[in-house]
Amino acid sequence: MKVIQDLLAQMPYAEVVRQDKTYLVTVPKEQLYAAASLLKNNEKLSFDYLNDIVGIDNGDSLGAVYILSASQFPSYIIRLKTLTDDREQPTMDSVIDLWLSADLYEREVHDFFGINFLHNPDMRRLFLRQDWKGYPLRKDYDANPELNPIPTENENLEAMEDLPTVDIDLNGKRREQHQKLFEKEEYVVNFGPQHPSTHGALHLRVSLDGEIIKKIDPNFGYIHRGIEKMCETYTYPQIPHLIDRMDYLSGTIHRHGYCLAVEKALQLEVSDRAHYIRTIIDELTRIASHLLGWGCMANDMGAITAFIYGMRDREKIMDIFEQTCGGRLMPNYSCIGGVMHDIHPEFQKKVKAFVPYMRKMLKEDHILFTGNPIARDRMDGVGYLSKEQAISLGATGPTGRASGWSNDVRKIEPYAAYRHADFKEMLRSDGLTFDRYVIRLDEIEESLKIIEQLIDNIPGGACCAKTKAIIKLPEGEFFQRVEGSHGEFDVFISSKGEKYPWRVKFRSPCMTLVNTLKHIAVGGKIADLIMLGGSLDYVVPCIDR
Amino acid sequence: MEVKDIKIKNMKYEDFKDNETLESYVQELRANGVNVAVAKIDDLINWGRSNSVWPLVFGTSCCAIEFMCTAAARYDFARFGWEVTRNSPRQADVLFCCGTVVHKMAPVLKRLYDQMPEPKYVMAIGSCTISGGPFKKSYHTVMGIDNIVPVDVYVPGCPPRPDAMIYGMMQLSRKIKMQEFFKLPKQPATPQGETAEGGEA
Numbered sequence: 032m033k034v035i036q037d038l039l040a041q042m043p044y045a046e047v048v049r050q051d052k053t054y055l056v057t058v059p060k061e062q063l064y065a066a067a068s069l070l071k072n073n074e075k076l077s078f079d080y081l082n083d084i085v086g087i088d089n090g091d092s093l094g095a096v097y098i099l100s101a102s103q104f105p106s107y108i109i110r111l112k113t114l115t116d117d118r119e120q121p122t123m124d125s126v127i128d129l130w131l132s133a134d135l136y137e138r139e140v141h142d143f144f145g146i147n148f149l150h151n152p153d154m155r156r157l158f159l160r161q162d163w164k165g166y167p168l169r170k171d172y173d174a175n176p177e178l179n180p181i182p183t184e185n186e187n188l189e190a191m192e193d194l195p196t197v198d199i200d201l202n203g204k205r206r207e208q209h210q211k212l213f214e215k216e217e218y219v220v221n222f223g224p225q226h227p228s229t230h231g232a233l234h235l236r237v238s239l240d241g242e243i244i245k246k247i248d249p250n251f252g253y254i255h256r257g258i259e260k261m262c263e264t265y266t267y268p269q270i271p272h273l274i275d276r277m278d279y280l281s282g283t284i285h286r287h288g289y290c291l292a293v294e295k296a297l298q299l300e301v302s303d304r305a306h307y308i309r310t311i312i313d314e315l316t317r318i319a320s321h322l323l324g325w326g327c328m329a330n331d332m333g334a335i336t337a338f339i340y341g342m343r344d345r346e347k348i349m350d351i352f353e354q355t356c357g358g359r360l361m362p363n364y365s366c367i368g369g370v371m372h373d374i375h376p377e378f379q380k381k382v383k384a385f386v387p388y389m390r391k392m393l394k395e396d397h398i399l400f401t402g403n404p405i406a407r408d409r410m411d412g413v414g415y416l417s418k419e420q421a422i423s424l425g426a427t428g429p430t431g432r433a434s435g436w437s438n439d440v441r442k443i444e445p446y447a448a449y450r451h452a453d454f455k456e457m458l459r460s461d462g463l464t465f466d467r468y469v470i471r472l473d474e475i476e477e478s479l480k481i482i483e484q485l486i487d488n489i490p491g492g493a494c495c496a497k498t499k500a501i502i503k504l505p506e507g508e509f510f511q512r513v514e515g516s517h518g519e520f521d522v523f524i525s526s527k528g529e530k531y532p533w534r535v536k537f538r539s540p541c542m543t544l545v546n547t548l549k550h551i552a553v554g555g556k557i558a559d560l561i562m563l564g565g566s567l568d569y570v571v572p573c574i575d576r
Numbered sequence: 577m578e579v580k581d582i583k584i585k586n587m588k589y590e591d592f593k594d595n596e597t598l599e600s601y602v603q604e605l606r607a608n609g610v611n612v613a614v615a616k617i618d619d620l621i622n623w624g625r626s627n628s629v630w631p632l633v634f635g636t637s638c639c640a641i642e643f644m645c646t647a648a649a650r651y652d653f654a655r656f657g658w659e660v661t662r663n664s665p666r667q668a669d670v671l672f673c674c675g676t677v678v679h680k681m682a683p684v685l686k687r688l689y690d691q692m693p694e695p696k697y698v699m700a701i702g703s704c705t706i707s708g709g710p711f712k713k714s715y716h717t718v719m720g721i722d723n724i725v726p727v728d729v730y731v732p733g734c735p736p737r738p739d740a741m742i743y744g745m746m747q748l749s750r751k752i753k754m755q756e757f758f759k760l761p762k763q764p765a766t767p768q769g770e771t772a773e774g775g776e777a
Binding site: 158159160167172174176179181182183184185186224225226231232252253254255256257258260261264272273276279280323338339340342343345346349359360361571572 | 634635636637638640641642644645648649650663675676678679680681682683684686687688710711713714715716717718723724734735737
């Protein structure tokens with residue numbers, strides 16, 4: 032694309048490699064901020080959406096890859112890469128003033144690789160305790176359990192509230208400053224980590240002025256299982272089982288994304304049959320996830336009946352999964368090359384019976400809850416998220432679409448069988464809690480349409496391509512995105528030609544949603560906080576990985 | 577006069593996998609001579625306790641969703657008197673640990689357990705809570721919650737089906753029914769004579 036070529040021509044220091052619609056741009060460390068701000072702040076094509084920051088350790092050097100795309104032309108991706116040789120005190124420029132989402136991403140890279148981002152005012156660890164020794168995703172990390180034994184005491188609040196900032200003064204000397212997160216007289220309420228409405232183990236520290244929220248500080252890591260590090264010791268066919276357990280509600284979709292990435296790297300031809308089956312299973316997963324999200328949000332508002340109704344309809348999908356895949360919540364279905372085994376003879380019949388049933392129930396849900404004056408009173412006019420904010424925060428999925436940001440990966444880069452289906456991308460413009468609520472029910476309807484179109488046309492053939500016994504990916508970096516039920520899920524695999532990956536990174540759609548909560552809940556009432564969390568529908572194990 | 581039996585109303589005796597262990601325990605109790613009057617009152621109290629167990633759900637990940645299915649319309653554990661899920665440990669009888677426990681969460685689990693009043697029970701739901709499960713190689717996972725708190729019933733599976741959870745619950749019911757209520761500790765066990773009150777909730 033000419034505009035991108037022109038932009039990259041303004042960076043004489045950059046090495047550019049083009050692969051189809053992806054540009055790999057390597058810049059020296061000193062020019063990182065200049066390159067990033069040029070890409071973000073130009074008039075022709077602003078790369079206003081930061082998908083992710085991937086930390087990497089090449090053995091001798093540490094680095095970060097910034098994955099950028101433009102909301103106008105979302106199918107083009109720029110991977111901005113920078114490396115540093117300093118392993119003792121590595122530093123890089125911070126980009127938090129360009130993208131709101133960079134805040135948590137930089138803290139994550141700091142936590143795992145020990146890179147300090149200059150001028151970022153909050154360089155705490157994101158997942159691990161502040162007193163954790165070592166940086167786990169570095170290749171020379173010492174995993175001896177004696178270094179980091181199971182703690183017996185809760186984390187010290189003083190350590191959690193101390194914000195270190197690293198910068199380099201004019202003489203090139205490194206300085207570290209410390210700030211306090213909350214003032215002494217501020218009234219701070221703990222929310223979680225064990226709370227029935229946190230959708231997992233999330234810890235929020237909320238500063239209050241009366242009942243108005245002044246500031247929110249999310250604490251992650253209460254369910255950090257180290258999946259990305261474990262992936263580096265597992266072979267490619269072993270990894271999908273961990274992905275299912277990350278975001279368990281849309282695990283099947285995320286697993287599909289991983290399989291697509293590996294298949295792309297191997298240039299493996301997958302049969303149409305497998306594509307169709309995967310797509311139908313994905314859409315069923317999306318319906319199940321939205322039903323649970325809807326039920327939980329209603330439950331958070333006090334309507335327990337809605338939760339029971341959502342779970343009741345979800346059981347029908349669980350039955351279909353159980354018959355075909357063998358599992359309920361963890362179907363373990365997609366695998367490299369296709370799907371594990373063929374569909375059950377009754378699969379089509381059952382799915383076809385489910386579609387009209389779900390339509391009928393959706394109508395009932397709308398009558399019972401959407402039009403309910405009490406529910407409307409709570410949802411209307413609360414939790415406004417503008418389109419610009421959504422893009423800058425990287426709030427993908429139904430949340431972004433409720434604010435009018437067209438970000439559906441199924442439309443941007445149609446994968447699997449989505450190109451054979453005729454469906455609409457659901458968009459709303461107001462960005463309020465009610466929009467985020469109603470867009471989920473609308474998406475269920477669209478998913479039903481996709482299923483209806485595909486279910487009778489599943490082509491014949493093998494359901495899984497033959498692969499070698501030991502799968503080795505060629506050397507290089509591979510990237511795939513899919514539309515999960517909570518937002519865009521990206522898989523980044525860096526391979527050195529071994530049977531184990533060198534580095535695997537998953538973009539968590541839910542992390543940006545918690546970041547969104549930090550922005551939209553401020554100024555609102557504390558009583559709305561739980562409902563806002565429900566309307567964003569995040570899953571915490573997906574954030575913590 | 578027969579005191580103590582392990583039969584419960586909610587599930588058939590033959591359907592349990594292991595009856596011998598508890599049977600031998602009953603034999604031992606009877607052989608040692610149980611005071612009939614006390615044992616009868618004991619049985620009455622335990623009958624009530626085993627049919628109205630209030631759980632505290634410590635749900636961290638996937639298993640919590642299956643727990644929600646157990647609570648929802650189809651499986652409906654309200655049938656067995658288990659539905660009063662408490663959000664405060666101080667009102668709960670049994671701690672359902674659904675999902676992986678990691679280093680950062682370990683002190684939280686311990687504190688919640690300490691805050692529960694006696695008699696208290698713990699159910700470990702899912703492979704992660706039993707042994708670390710699929711995250712055995714992880715640097716941040718606790719390899720089994722029995723490193724932190726004592727466990728009464730283990731329910732294997734990744735995640736276990738709701739039926740499996742109900743089976744585990746029935747086993748716990750039997751265990752409660754078997755106990756000698758008057759000999760149970762009335763206060764939480766305290767390490768080194770400290771007070772059991774574990775700070776604020």
